[in-house]
Amino acid sequence: MSGSGYRLGIDVGGTNTDAVLMRGREVLATAKSFTTADVRSGVVNAVRMILDKAPEHRASIEAVMIGTTQFVNAFVQRKGLAPVAIFRVSLPKADGVPPLAGWPDDLVEVTGSHIYMVGGGALYTGKDYAPLDEDALRAAAEDARSKGLKAVAISANFAPIRPDIEEKAAAVVQSVMPDARITISSKVGGLGLIDRENAAVINATLAELSEKVIGSLQTAIADLEINAPIYISQNDGTLITTETASAFPILTCSAGPTNSIRGAAFLTGLDEAVVADIGGTTTDIGFLLRGFPRETTAANYIGGVRTNFRMPDVLSIGIGGGSLVRRGEGGWTVGPDSVGFRLAEEGLIFGGETLTASDIAVRAGQAEIGDPAKVAHLPDETVEAALDNLHRQIEDAIDQIKTSNHALPLVLVGGGSILVSRALKGTSEVLRPAHAEVANAVGAAIALVSGRVDKLYDVGAMGREAALEQARKEATDAAIAAGALEGEVEIVEIVELPMTHMKSGSVQIRVRAVGPLAALA
Amino acid sequence: MFIVDSVQDIQDMARGAVLLGTGGGGDPYVGELFVRAQIKNGRYPKVLSCDEIPDDAFVLSIAGIGAPSVIVEHLVSEKTLHRILARAEAFYGRRVDALISAEIGGANSMFPLALGAISGIPVLDADGVGRAVPHIEMTTFSIYGCKATPGIVMDDSGNVVTIEAVDDRMAEDLCRVVTGAMGAMSFGALYPMTGKQAKSFAVQRTITQTLEIGRAIRTAREESRDIFESLIDYLNSWDNRTARILFDGKITDVTHDTRDGWHFGRVTMTGLQDSTDECVVEIQNEFLVCRLNGKTITIVPDLISILDRESGEPLTGEMLTYGQRVKVLGYSADPMLRRPESLEVLGPRMFGLDEEFQPIETLLATA
Numbered sequence: 001m002s003g004s005g006y007r008l009g010i011d012v013g014g015t016n017t018d019a020v021l022m023r024g025r026e027v028l029a030t031a032k033s034f035t036t037a038d039v040r041s042g043v044v045n046a047v048r049m050i051l052d053k054a055p056e057h058r059a060s061i062e063a064v065m066i067g068t069t070q071f072v073n074a075f076v077q078r079k080g081l082a083p084v085a086i087f088r089v090s091l092p093k094a095d096g097v098p099p100l101a102g103w104p105d106d107l108v109e110v111t112g113s114h115i116y117m118v119g120g121g122a123l124y125t126g127k128d129y130a131p132l133d134e135d136a137l138r139a140a141a142e143d144a145r146s147k148g149l150k151a152v153a154i155s156a157n158f159a160p161i162r163p164d165i166e167e168k169a170a171a172v173v174q175s176v177m178p179d180a181r182i183t184i185s186s187k188v189g190g191l192g193l194i195d196r197e198n199a200a201v202i203n204a205t206l207a208e209l210s211e212k213v214i215g216s217l218q219t220a221i222a223d224l225e226i227n228a229p230i231y232i233s234q235n236d237g238t239l240i241t242t243e244t245a246s247a248f249p250i251l252t253c254s255a256g257p258t259n260s261i262r263g264a265a266f267l268t269g270l271d272e273a274v275v276a277d278i279g280g281t282t283t284d285i286g287f288l289l290r291g292f293p294r295e296t297t298a299a300n301y302i303g304g305v306r307t308n309f310r311m312p313d314v315l316s317i318g319i320g321g322g323s324l325v326r327r328g329e330g331g332w333t334v335g336p337d338s339v340g341f342r343l344a345e346e347g348l349i350f351g352g353e354t355l356t357a358s359d360i361a362v363r364a365g366q367a368e369i370g371d372p373a374k375v376a377h378l379p380d381e382t383v384e385a386a387l388d389n390l391h392r393q394i395e396d397a398i399d400q401i402k403t404s405n406h407a408l409p410l411v412l413v414g415g416g417s418i419l420v421s422r423a424l425k426g427t428s429e430v431l432r433p434a435h436a437e438v439a440n441a442v443g444a445a446i447a448l449v450s451g452r453v454d455k456l457y458d459v460g461a462m463g464r465e466a467a468l469e470q471a472r473k474e475a476t477d478a479a480i481a482a483g484a485l486e487g488e489v490e491i492v493e494i495v496e497l498p499m500t501h502m503k504s505g506s507v508q509i510r511v512r513a514v515g516p517l518a519a520l521a
Numbered sequence: 522m523f524i525v526d527s528v529q530d531i532q533d534m535a536r537g538a539v540l541l542g543t544g545g546g547g548d549p550y551v552g553e554l555f556v557r558a559q560i561k562n563g564r565y566p567k568v569l570s571c572d573e574i575p576d577d578a579f580v581l582s583i584a585g586i587g588a589p590s591v592i593v594e595h596l597v598s599e600k601t602l603h604r605i606l607a608r609a610e611a612f613y614g615r616r617v618d619a620l621i622s623a624e625i626g627g628a629n630s631m632f633p634l635a636l637g638a639i640s641g642i643p644v645l646d647a648d649g650v651g652r653a654v655p656h657i658e659m660t661t662f663s664i665y666g667c668k669a670t671p672g673i674v675m676d677d678s679g680n681v682v683t684i685e686a687v688d689d690r691m692a693e694d695l696c697r698v699v700t701g702a703m704g705a706m707s708f709g710a711l712y713p714m715t716g717k718q719a720k721s722f723a724v725q726r727t728i729t730q731t732l733e734i735g736r737a738i739r740t741a742r743e744e745s746r747d748i749f750e751s752l753i754d755y756l757n758s759w760d761n762r763t764a765r766i767l768f769d770g771k772i773t774d775v776t777h778d779t780r781d782g783w784h785f786g787r788v789t790m791t792g793l794q795d796s797t798d799e800c801v802v803e804i805q806n807e808f809l810v811c812r813l814n815g816k817t818i819t820i821v822p823d824l825i826s827i828l829d830r831e832s833g834e835p836l837t838g839e840m841l842t843y844g845q846r847v848k849v850l851g852y853s854a855d856p857m858l859r860r861p862e863s864l865e866v867l868g869p870r871m872f873g874l875d876e877e878f879q880p881i882e883t884l885l886a887t888a
Contacts, residue, residue: 090595090596092598092600092601092677092678092679093595093596093598093677094595094596094597094598095598095599095600096555096558096596096597096598096599096600096601096602096635097551097554097555097558097596097597098558101554101555101557101558102554102557123704123705124588124590124591124594124704124705125704127704129677129678129704130678157594157595158594191590191593191594192593192594193593193594193595193596194550194551194554194593194596195593299550400831406793456590496777508590
């Protein structure tokens with residue numbers, strides 16, 4: 001499950017940047033620091049703390065794994081997004097549902113509505129129904145260039161079967177727009193044009209930011225004189241290279257919750273549990289099933305946009321270390337708004353003037369952070385009332401994610417786990433494993449890589465077994481290409497979706513293969 | 522008469538259409554997006570009750586035909602919708618006065634509304650089955666004497682095939698073959714009928730039903746009321762219809778299999794906590810039969826829907842996976858579907874099940 005070498009796991013959350021030094025299954029050192037606006041200095045601070053604790057291991061570090069929620073946060077908050085030129089190769093089909101059709105208005109204001117639809121595309125058989133209209137595409141690209149657009153998303157009908165159509169279109173667009181960063185949909189999604197195209201546009205709008213952030217992370221690690229390859233966590237908890245992450249930031253968008261759930265599994269050895277990751281701003285409650293996060297099955301919405309990514313099924317509530325504690329009409333409440341990463345300046349215990357959940361926890365004697373004298377004046381009734389409210393909100397959320405009355409163990413992770421002091425309804429026990437405060441960084445340091453395939457196969461002509469074999473091989477090859485150790489790759493998921501209502505032999509097959517990182521073997 | 526003028530209404534309708542799709546019928550999302558875009562541009566579909574049109578009005582069904590996994594790639598073309606309407610009017614030699622959905626369950630709830638929005642032609646608050654069915658001959662139009670053809674089938678590239686079949690079973694076969702050659706997706710102009718026929722042969726008020734089902738689920742969710750109580754109360758408010766929660770549990774197994782182009786499958790669920798109850802739903806494109814501990818408790822053409830236990834979101838067969846927490850809903854079909862002449866065409870035996878139809882009310886009374 002994990003390599004034998006020394007590795008550094010880092011998780012850049014909205015509030016905290018956590019780091020952990022591991023060797024095999026052993027956690028050697030941990031550190032927690034505040035996330036900074038530039039990301040980089042927060043990482044440097046956390047890693048410096050680790051190196052101060054274990055300076056002798058600096059040279060032994062063989063890999064650095066980083067999980068970050070920067071990109072999904074940027075998208076959700078509509079910050080740092082680039083306007084996107086969207087080229088869809090589909091005419092005469094699909095003109096009734098243009099790109100961005102289901103997008104929230106505030107987002108379209110940011111990304112713009114630079115939509116170009118041109119002729120071309122394939123049927124499910126792989127046959128062209130219309131040739132790529134290169135002249136129209138070139139004219140469209142010239143228009144996009146004249147608007148000064150730099151981010152480009154390209155989609156085409158049945159691109160998962162015929163990626164060459166998008167690749168050819170990308171070459172044409174690139175020849176007109178040499179500076180453009182181009183995302184083609186077949187690289188970021190499976191069947192379903194709208195969801196796949198949405199993913200491509202999200203990716204395109206983030207590409208500039210991601211190049212900057214990944215670049216600054218690389219500089220940070222280099223400045224720390226750590227000479228090891230850097231990997232980034234993706235949605236299913238496996239790793240991708242910095243080049244891949246830089247080009248495909250969307251692959252990282254649910255790595256945060258995945259890493260904390262995987263880290264909780266790793267630290268407790270549990271296979272089934274409820275995991276509550278209490279951070280500075282939110283509590284993310286997920287379900288650990290057979291060692292992995294339970295994934296949602298319905299379409300997923302990122303910042304209000306539908307995609308076909310499979311994501312961990314996580315319920316977020318506005319409870320965290322930085323949550324504002326206030327008295328309203330119904331008594332004392334905690335959250336949902338938070339001072340976030342400004343806790344270090346604004347919390348009472350840090351000399352600030354805002355009453356936060358962390359102040360309550362310190363006053364209640366649940367934690368020793370900051371200056372307890374600064375909260376000594378808070379009356380007992382206020383502390384009790386705030387704790388009542390906080391525990392009730394978490395209990396309600398656990399009840400929602402569990403969907404069965406059967407009591408399950410609850411694993412508390414994240415820096416905000418100090419907020420919980422009481423037994424919680426619906427749980428058999430509350431576990432706080434050692435290093436729980438950096439579980440997400442531990443999750444990042446679990447060195448697995450994966451490969452996926454999601455395509456239509458002609459089972460009628462190939463036979464089912466041969467088609468499945470082909471899909472398994474393609475997924476395995478993709479995992480090895482991503483850095484997995486050959487011979488150690490396992491198929492962890494196979495989904496067959498027959499094409500209904502038609503007498504064709506085509507079956508949509510989705511396969512995921514996972515293996516340990518070859519670099520650490 | 523009512524005008525669909527809010528995005529929320531169309532989203533509610535799509536949710537209701539998935540429920541009435543009983544696991545099949547295709548995801549209405551593509552059509553929903555199309556209509557949403559029209560509504561944003563101020564083009565609103567108008568829905569008429571069948572009583573509001575004259576007996577001699579010309580009514581036509583415009584339906585998407587094809588595999589759900591292809592529709593999600595090819596989406597829908599506004600130009601094609603305009604063209605099929607023009608071709609159909611030329612073919613039948615008269616103007617279309619109203620559109621009607623062939624089946625309200627799934628994607629074909631939306632396409633008439635889409636065409637209604639762009640053409641201004643009203644859509645009737647009715648359809649040919651009140652749920653989803655896999656074949657053209659399984660609609661009440663067909664059963665009560667309004668044939669699907671002569672009609673036309675058309676693709677986005679402009680290929681047009683006119684079909685005139687001896688019966689609707691044959692029309693089904695011909696449409697499938699033609700659609701296959703067109704890349705597994707086409708649009709059909711079918712079931713030409715008069716206003717009088719629509720009044721007598723269609724299942725009535727089903728667009729209203731999709732809207733109100735979707736709304737019952739959404740508002741209960743928003744107001745933190747019991748979603749299933751709200752939904753069951755609504756469904757039971759229809760005369761001569763019975764809705765019940767058949768099972769509450771989690772999915773422990775799902776199998777899928779394709780034979781002759783049809784989706785066969787079986788979903789096995791077990792009760793929560795210490796319950797040993799087992800519920801099995803058989804799938805043949807739609808959910809066909811629900812058995813509790815081996816005993817049939819709802820069977821086609823009565824409706825079976827599977828919904829997410831928490832959000833109340835209705836799920837299609839393709840969305841079901843191991844470990845999901847769900848509730849199974851049973852709902853009696855419209856009385857037109859339960860008559861002997863209907864059961865001959867869409868009763869259990871037509872799906873290869875070796876049992877007679879029994880109404881959900883009877884099955885639950887003896888359960």
